[in-house]
Amino acid sequence: MNALTKKLSTAAATVALAIAGTSAFAEKWDMPMAYAATNFHSEMGVVFADKVREYTGGEIDITVHPGGSLFKGGEIKRAVQTGQAPIGERFMSAHANEAPLLGWDNVPFVAASYETNEKLWAAAKDKVNGQLADLNLVTLYTCPWPGQGFYFNKEVKTSDDTQGVKFRSYNTATATFAEELGMIPVQVEAAELSQALATGVAEAFISSGSTGYDRKVWEQLSHYYKVNAWHPRNYVMVNKGIWEGLSAETQAAMQKAADETGAACAAKSAELANWYFEQLEANGMQVEDASPEFLAELERIGAKMKEDWITAAGDDAQAILDAYAAN
Numbered sequence: 001m002n003a004l005t006k007k008l009s010t011a012a013a014t015v016a017l018a019i020a021g022t023s024a025f026a027e028k029w030d031m032p033m034a035y036a037a038t039n040f041h042s043e044m045g046v047v048f049a050d051k052v053r054e055y056t057g058g059e060i061d062i063t064v065h066p067g068g069s070l071f072k073g074g075e076i077k078r079a080v081q082t083g084q085a086p087i088g089e090r091f092m093s094a095h096a097n098e099a100p101l102l103g104w105d106n107v108p109f110v111a112a113s114y115e116t117n118e119k120l121w122a123a124a125k126d127k128v129n130g131q132l133a134d135l136n137l138v139t140l141y142t143c144p145w146p147g148q149g150f151y152f153n154k155e156v157k158t159s160d161d162t163q164g165v166k167f168r169s170y171n172t173a174t175a176t177f178a179e180e181l182g183m184i185p186v187q188v189e190a191a192e193l194s195q196a197l198a199t200g201v202a203e204a205f206i207s208s209g210s211t212g213y214d215r216k217v218w219e220q221l222s223h224y225y226k227v228n229a230w231h232p233r234n235y236v237m238v239n240k241g242i243w244e245g246l247s248a249e250t251q252a253a254m255q256k257a258a259d260e261t262g263a264a265c266a267a268k269s270a271e272l273a274n275w276y277f278e279q280l281e282a283n284g285m286q287v288e289d290a291s292p293e294f295l296a297e298l299e300r301i302g303a304k305m306k307e308d309w310i311t312a313a314g315d316d317a318q319a320i321l322d323a324y325a326a327n
């Protein structure tokens, strides 16, 4: 089956389900995911699919397509919104250019640990899910990446060393961050990161140890600076119309699978965070804390980005930060 026929057959299955409005027959769902098959997010996607099969008694049969193989990362949300794929996974803050509130987990230094990130999600959840519902999406679970830090091909002590560096960004906030450091941002999906580094399209980026490990970036890069600026989340979403066509029983079974998988995925992320750094080091990279001077610069930029986010996302953003601060 080529990609087009695959998409068409998924669309046909989706339409059939929407028309039937019932859960009386086994339904095959393709689930596009953006990251490497061996990445924990993708492995947890498979765990989720297995649980859904089990808890729905085989009624919903999800096939995971990792690595942007069915739809590229940047296409997944639209595919699910339009029902071309009934379910999919995407990096939430990638949508912040369209809906600024969805950048809630990408505000530097607001929630720099797993624990505080969980608290921030608790404060943000209802508003974020409401925003996604407006985009015709129902969130089933979210899962944090390890903390974000900087990769370079040289030692970097302050922004004097970052001027003119070609920087791979993964959303508008990281592009802004790069510009504030005098770098030149270019947006590249994780699936294309190794190629971007190998061809010189990018020579630095911000991410977790996880993506550096997946993409073997030690082949081009030498330094990783831990910053833990934020823990951005992926989320698994379902087309709202398709979700509403499921019986309450099927919805509950899927939500149970999602709740269990979301918790397991967050625990896995925390468990692997340091292991990834060890792998970067074992492959010759220097993994260090950012210098106090560089960190102070990043914190200054972060404070400005927080204000920009509140301006862009409005009262809801302020309400999320207030609720977070109150807990």
Ligand code: PCA
Pocket: 091, 145, 146, 170, 189, 190, 206, 207, 208, 209, 210, 211, 232
């Ligand atoms: N890895 C993803 C998003 C955040 C992360 O840690 C990436 O770099 O695309």
